[in-house]
Amino acid sequence: MKKKDTHEIETNLLLEAILFCYGYDFRHWSRASLERRILHRVKSSGLASISEMIPKIIHDPDFFGLFLKDMSITVTEMFRDPHVFKKIRRQVCGQLKTYPRVNIWHAGCATGEEVYSMAILLEEEGLLKKTRIYATDFNNHSLEIAEKGIYPAEQMKLFTKNYLAAGGKASFADYYQAKFNAAKMKASLREKITFANHNLAQDHGFAQMHMILCRNVLIYFDRELQEKVLNLLKDSLIFRGYLILGEKESLEFSNVKESFEVYGRKEKIYRKKASV
Ligand SMILES: C[S@@+](CC[C@H](N)C(=O)[O-])C[C@H]1O[C@@H](n2cnc3c(N)ncnc32)[C@H](O)[C@@H]1O
Known part of the structure; x- marks a missing residue:
């Protein structure tokens, strides 16, 4: 039986958990930038995988706050362009x-x-x-x-x-x-x-x-x-x-x-x- 890419499965499960717990829907973010940000949070929190992040997201709203911050690129300036x-x-x-x-x-x-x-x-x-x-x-x-x-x-x-x-x-x-x-x-x-x-x-x-x-x-x-x-x-x-x-x-x-x-x-x- 052919198994789907583990990375993709973990990401999908994480996004479903976020949607269920907090109502934020990231399922239609561009995958490349989404994965970059998820992996950044995994790494900087000393976690071994995206799967390990799921229970933290579910049980710890402050941790989700950190994730949300990662997802929100706030680069801006006055009179930009x-x-x-x-x-x-x-x-x-x-x-x-x-x-x-x-x-x-x-x-x-x-x-x-x-x-x-x-x-x-x-x-x-x-x-x-x-x-x-x-x-x-x-x-x-x-x-x-x-x-x-x-x-x-x-x-x-x-x-x-x-x-x-x-x-x-x-x-x-x-x-x-x-x-x-x-x-x-x-x-x-x-x-x-x-x-x-x-x-x-x-x-x-x-x-x-x-x-x-x-x-x-x-x-x-x-x-x-x-x-x-x-x-x-x-x-x-x-x-x-x-x-x-x-x-x-x-x-x-x-x-x-x-x-x-x-x-x-x-x-x-x-x-x-x-x-x-
Ligand atoms: C790069 S900033 C752009 C700021 C400003 N418009 C500019 O061009 O300088 C992108 C902003 O979009 C917001 N954003 C991303 N997804 C959003 C969503 N689904 N709903 C509302 N705001 C969102 C982020 O939180 C972030 O503050």
Whole structure:
């Protein structure tokens, strides 16, 4: 009798255990990055195999917390890919100004840098007052950092450079207060932001969004989950609403492609068609 690859069986059992115990569904993550992260946790916990990790996951929620942290790649920065923010400022904002109220959703916001960047841009374009920003992630630890809006002072040099490259109109230092080794983002930016836990793989979408940023999140999912999430994002947008993906992501191979026009190829900005 031919036996399946042991590694694959252990991984599948682990994922089922996580789903049963904690409700997190990792079965549709891209297998390569999933296995890399699982093996990292196995090794750094001094375990001999993935199977040994299963009882630890089942009996120890703190251990699962560690695993969850491994799974959540939080690499991000303010005004990441400045040309994207420049295009939003120069071309998308004009359209947003025509609406009486604006809803923006950052799906997979990590520690919040992308969200504060957007709030700054909207403030400079006179849009922040009439905008509500929803910022979601499935990692509560990241959301706590995002809510506080406190970042290491040493990052301000890079953030300032990005801000200027993105067409920033003021001085980036106007938007934070430096204290010791930290920089706290201005409280008025935070007022229009709602941070919330949301799992793109399992939860419902939002309604009536004028713009959705879901950048550098889909790369971790397999094709099936990417498709599911892209449909959810599409349904959350108003007609003529904007969808913004990460540099390595696109709608090219998705069945939602026909529902969008390419608005900025290089910037990965798509616009939902008027009727789909
Ligand atoms: C690399 S960060 C991207 C942050 C930001 N969007 C950017 O581009 O700089 C990816 C984020 O996606 C989040 N994420 C991964 N899977 C998710 C899911 N199923 N639901 C919600 N957030 C998820 C991770 O927790 C992480 O914070």
